[in-house]
Amino acid sequence: MTDRATATKNDIVAALDAADPLGRFRGHFAFGEPELIYLDGNSLGRMPAAVPTHIGNLLNTEWGERLIRGWNEGWMELPRRLGAKIAQIIGAFEDEVIVADSTSVNLYKAALAACLAQPHRTRIITDNLNFPSDLYVLQGLTTVRSDLEVVVVPSPDAIHGPTDEIIDLIDDTTALVSLSHAAFKSGFLYDMSAVSAAARHHGALTLWDLSHSVGAVPVDVNVVGADLAVGCTYKYLNGGPGAPAFIFVSRDVPAVLSNPIPGWMGHRSPFTFDRNYTPSIDITRFQTGTPPVIAMSAMEPGVDLVLEAGVDALRAKSIQQTDMLVRLWAELLEPRGFTLNSPRQAERRGSHVSLGHEEGLRIDMALIREMQVLPDFRAPDNIRLGIAPIYTRFDDILEAVHRIARVVDERLFEGYSTNPPAVT
Amino acid sequence: MTDRATATKNDIVAALDAADPLGRFRGHFAFGEPELIYLDGNSLGRMPAAVPTHIGNLLNTEWGERLIRGWNEGWMELPRRLGAKIAQIIGAFEDEVIVADSTSVNLYKAALAACLAQPHRTRIITDNLNFPSDLYVLQGLTTVRSDLEVVVVPSPDAIHGPTDEIIDLIDDTTALVSLSHAAFKSGFLYDMSAVSAAARHHGALTLWDLSHSVGAVPVDVNVVGADLAVGCTYKYLNGGPGAPAFIFVSRDVPAVLSNPIPGWMGHRSPFTFDRNYTPSIDITRFQTGTPPVIAMSAMEPGVDLVLEAGVDALRAKSIQQTDMLVRLWAELLEPRGFTLNSPRQAERRGSHVSLGHEEGLRIDMALIREMQVLPDFRAPDNIRLGIAPIYTRFDDILEAVHRIARVVDERLFEGYSTNPPAVT
Numbered sequence: 115m116t117d118r119a120t121a122t123k124n125d126i127v128a129a130l131d132a133a134d135p136l137g138r139f140r141g142h143f144a145f146g147e148p149e150l151i152y153l154d155g156n157s158l159g160r161m162p163a164a165v166p167t168h169i170g171n172l173l174n175t176e177w178g179e180r181l182i183r184g185w186n187e188g189w190m191e192l193p194r195r196l197g198a199k200i201a202q203i204i205g206a207f208e209d210e211v212i213v214a215d216s217t218s219v220n221l222y223k224a225a226l227a228a229c230l231a232q233p234h235r236t237r238i239i240t241d242n243l244n245f246p247s248d249l250y251v252l253q254g255l256t257t258v259r260s261d262l263e264v265v266v267v268p269s270p271d272a273i274h275g276p277t278d279e280i281i282d283l284i285d286d287t288t289a290l291v292s293l294s295h296a297a298f299k300s301g302f303l304y305d306m307s308a309v310s311a312a313a314r315h316h317g318a319l320t321l322w323d324l325s326h327s328v329g330a331v332p333v334d335v336n337v338v339g340a341d342l343a344v345g346c347t348y349k350y351l352n353g354g355p356g357a358p359a360f361i362f363v364s365r366d367v368p369a370v371l372s373n374p375i376p377g378w379m380g381h382r383s384p385f386t387f388d389r390n391y392t393p394s395i396d397i398t399r400f401q402t403g404t405p406p407v408i409a410m411s412a413m414e415p416g417v418d419l420v421l422e423a424g425v426d427a428l429r430a431k432s433i434q435q436t437d438m439l440v441r442l443w444a445e446l447l448e449p450r451g452f453t454l455n456s457p458r459q460a461e462r463r464g465s466h467v468s469l470g471h472e473e474g475l476r477i478d479m480a481l482i483r484e485m486q487v488l489p490d491f492r493a494p495d496n497i498r499l500g501i502a503p504i505y506t507r508f509d510d511i512l513e514a515v516h517r518i519a520r521v522v523d524e525r526l527f528e529g530y531s532t533n534p535p536a537v538t
Numbered sequence: 539m540t541d542r543a544t545a546t547k548n549d550i551v552a553a554l555d556a557a558d559p560l561g562r563f564r565g566h567f568a569f570g571e572p573e574l575i576y577l578d579g580n581s582l583g584r585m586p587a588a589v590p591t592h593i594g595n596l597l598n599t600e601w602g603e604r605l606i607r608g609w610n611e612g613w614m615e616l617p618r619r620l621g622a623k624i625a626q627i628i629g630a631f632e633d634e635v636i637v638a639d640s641t642s643v644n645l646y647k648a649a650l651a652a653c654l655a656q657p658h659r660t661r662i663i664t665d666n667l668n669f670p671s672d673l674y675v676l677q678g679l680t681t682v683r684s685d686l687e688v689v690v691v692p693s694p695d696a697i698h699g700p701t702d703e704i705i706d707l708i709d710d711t712t713a714l715v716s717l718s719h720a721a722f723k724s725g726f727l728y729d730m731s732a733v734s735a736a737a738r739h740h741g742a743l744t745l746w747d748l749s750h751s752v753g754a755v756p757v758d759v760n761v762v763g764a765d766l767a768v769g770c771t772y773k774y775l776n777g778g779p780g781a782p783a784f785i786f787v788s789r790d791v792p793a794v795l796s797n798p799i800p801g802w803m804g805h806r807s808p809f810t811f812d813r814n815y816t817p818s819i820d821i822t823r824f825q826t827g828t829p830p831v832i833a834m835s836a837m838e839p840g841v842d843l844v845l846e847a848g849v850d851a852l853r854a855k856s857i858q859q860t861d862m863l864v865r866l867w868a869e870l871l872e873p874r875g876f877t878l879n880s881p882r883q884a885e886r887r888g889s890h891v892s893l894g895h896e897e898g899l900r901i902d903m904a905l906i907r908e909m910q911v912l913p914d915f916r917a918p919d920n921i922r923l924g925i926a927p928i929y930t931r932f933d934d935i936l937e938a939v940h941r942i943a944r945v946v947d948e949r950l951f952e953g954y955s956t957n958p959p960a961v962t
Contacts, residue, residue, distance in 0.1 A: 144598070144601075144602035144603075146598065146599065146602040146603025146604075146605075147603050150605075152605055154605065154606045157606050158601075158605060158606045158608075158609075160602075160605065161597060161601045161602045165597055165601075166594055166597045166598060166602075169593060169597065169832075170590055170594065173585060173589055173590045173593065173836075174568070174570065174590060175570065176779075177568075177582075177585045177589075177778060177779055178568035178570040178584075178585045178590075179568075179570025179571050180570075181570075181574075181576060181578065181582060181584065181912065182578045182581050182582045182912065182914065183906075183912070184582075184779060185582075185779070189779055189780075215639065215640070215643065215827070216639070216801070216826060216827020216828055216830075217827055217828070218799065218801035218802065218803075218826045218827035218828075219639065219643060219799060219801070219826055219827055222799045222826075226682075230681060230682075242813060245802075246802055246805070246811050246812060246813055246815075247801045247802035247803075247826075247827065249813050249814075249815075250800040250801055250802065250805070250815040251799065251800065251801060253800070253815060254798060254799060254800040254815070257654060257796070257798060258650075258654075258682035258683070258798065259682070266813070346828075348828070354601060354831070354832050355600075355601055355608060355609070355613055355828075355830075355831035355832065356613075356828045356829045356830040356831045356832070356833075356834075357830065357832075358830060359827070372681070374678060374681060374682065375642065375643060375646045375675065375678060376674040376675065376677070376678040377640070377642035377643070377671045377674055377675060378642065378669075378670055378671035378674065379642075379671075381670070381674070386917065387670050387916060387917060388670060389666060389670055389673055389690070390673075391670075391673075391674040391677060391678070402640060402642045402643055402646075402671075403639070403640020403641055403642035403643055403671065403783070404640055404641070404642075404770075404772070404779075404780045405780045406640075406779075406780040406781065406782065406830055406833045407778070407779035407780045408593075408778050408779065408780070408781075408832055408833050408836050409780075409830045409832050409833040410780075412597075412832050482607075488605065488606065488607070490606065492811060493810060493811060
């Protein structure tokens with residue numbers, strides 16, 4: 115590339131950043147290491163700048179001073195109040211979503227509830243792009259319902275989900291179709307409407323894992339006819355490391371689903387301490403134990419920022435940015451041995467782009483250690499470049515691509531060994 | 539009581555506080571409302587003064603700056619590292635305890651694991667003093683193993699657990715005996731050795747809920763021969779509202795128990811993203827989803843303070859204090875219509891004392907609103923006075939008893955209605 119071409123590109127990205135209607139949101143996040151180009155917001159979102167003060171107040175005033183009275187002064191409502199905010203983000207009614215537990219535990223509750231409500235249906239359909247924990251949870255259900263069969267449909271090419279095969283497989287024996295909306299490696303985005311319609315046609319339920327899409331890709335669970343969903347809040351919702359997850363149960367699910375882990379916080383009246391369980395009539399019954407107040411509270415500023423920015427605007431910017439990244443890959447990285455391990459079509463792609471390279475792991479390490487670029491790596495060869503449109507600049511993407519090219523050109527990866535890093 | 543008797547009592551408690559070897563620990567806690575006599579540490583422990591700085595550092599430096607790298611720089615180890623500290627508190631080996639999920643979810647995992655490992659045993663034995671959430675979880679297991687029967691043994695008098703009846707009931711059909719070590723209403727303390735021995739004799743497993751004893755009553759799971767235990771960290775461990783819970787699985791359990799909610803954080807190698815679940819060989823397999831880092835980190839200062847104080851010293855002070863409270867009840871409160879709803883014998887009593895009164899709920903409200911005394915209330919008539927020996931003074935107890943007497947003498951409770959308060 116000539117200097118002139120570089121200069122032109124720099125001008126273009128500078129203009130894009132200057133014109134970015136979401137540009138002001140960057141100022142609402144912490145940048146503890148200002149020079150770092152962080153491209154892992156799809157794994158752990160940045161901290162909203164408001165969090166330390168927000169949590170400081172919770173600690174000093176609520177826990178430190180109000181003590182147990184905090185439960186009557188807002189804590190009890192947190193799971194529902196945050197659930198109502200996430201409901202807005204995913205197109206649910208506010209009484210269909212609650213924040214509780216981890217994504218995996220919520221997936222278990224939702225999947226087992228669905229399977230127990232349909233005793234004559236014996237199949238769970240999923241795919242091999244699904245997040246491993248989801249596969250473990252689904253497989254685990256066979257220990258409590260031994261007649262269940264988990265069908266893991268292979269993807270045609272490790273990038274795109276096997277949509278047609280799944281739709282063909284759904285029949286009257288299908289209890290549940292459980293898929294990740296956006297695939298964790300390739301970023302492939304399912305057509306939730308098509309899959310959900312096929313499931314409803316056969317009376318099967320759908321359970322979507324929204325972890326890799328919520329907050330970056332518009333989701334409209336009720337428009338597409340999703341029955342159940344779960345998702346994580348520490349990625350594009352910027353909720354903090356290991357922040358509690360959410361669970362959505364549609365009002366339209368024909369059977370009344372029961373929480374298979376009935377706990378006191380799902381009881382209609384927890385503080386009567388009845389010895390018999392009477393579930394709450396609403397989504398609250400999918401709560402089990404005492405909500406983790408500090409972790410939930412830390413999540414709120416991030417959720418509020420996504421609501422303020424608006425998912426449609428975030429998606430528009432995300433598509434601009436991932437499209438730009440795909441063009442830069444074609445121009446600068448494909449010639450250096452990188453493959454595009456994500457869908458080319460923007461409408462089938464989430465907000466991260468995976469680039470494959472036979473030296474992917476070592477390139478990733480060199481980027482982190484020497485280049486102040488922080489993506490993550492997923493075996494066998496994916497460098498995942500996560501774009502969090504709420505704080506990622508166009509300039510970050512161009513600069514990251516240049517630095518990736520430099521690592522290859524100068525063979526900076528050669529100093530690293532291939533012990534896999536343990537990043538989530 | 540004469541002024542002279544009052545003066546003498548004041549002198550005695552002042553001397554006890556002055557001589558208290560644990561007195562210095564009070565300075566390690568926050569007192570946002572210094573005049574408040576807080577007697578609900580058995581429900582939500584006070585905040586250790588170190589927490590805001592500890593969490594501020596986590597937010598600003600770890601999440602805010604190190605971002606995803608935090609997982610490699612300590613976060614991944616938190617559940618095991620905190621588990622090892624709690625192991626010291628409950629007499630377990632450090633590889634037998636992990637911090638994860640809520641108490642109810644851990645109880646579910648432990649109880650279902652135990653029942654699935656013993657398919658030919660069909661009975662779970664518990665009692666009606668157990669915490670309702672525990673009863674719900676145990677009852678819930680029958681939806682996934684329909685041959686299970688949950689036997690809820692009634693207590694003889696609503697104060698003492700039915701130890702002899704339970705021991706008589708355990709036989710070769712018993713899969714699990716699941717009890718709260720300390721009862722949430724009366725504070726009755728089970729003889730873990732006697733129950734565990736009877737269970738082992740018949741090849742049944744025991745599962746103890748230590749929520750109301752851990753950090754205040756010595757527990758030695760391996761000496762008494764407990765198989766499984768769970769517990770909460772937001773009471774006497776001062777871990778913060780809704781802090782994550784812990785789970786103990788003894789090395790001695792004859793069968794290898796499997797986590798019935800298999801998740802990626804329980805996999806032997808989570809970051810290889812295998813599609814097949816291979817459980818960790820140690821207690822880590824009882825983890826399911828991503829650990830809630832902020833909530834776990836907030837728990838650590840409280841656990842450290844209990845380790846530093848030592849549970850034997852805490853128990854010695856707790857017995858002195860609950861014995862004093864029982865004596866004051868006999869002298870000042872029994873004549874005013876209060877019953878002792880906790881065991882008289884110190885060795886059968888945890889660290890809270892419940893006093894019954896036909897106007898209990900309204901007296902509780904008057905204490906909170908007018909007397910700067912904060913206990914809690916459990917239907918039908920229990921005012922629970924929780925003693926957290928790590929920060930409760932002898933003077934607090936004497937003063938609280940005087941104020942309770944005053945509420946009755948001046949009929950200050952009459953202004954309150956009997957809508958039950960929603961405190962945990």
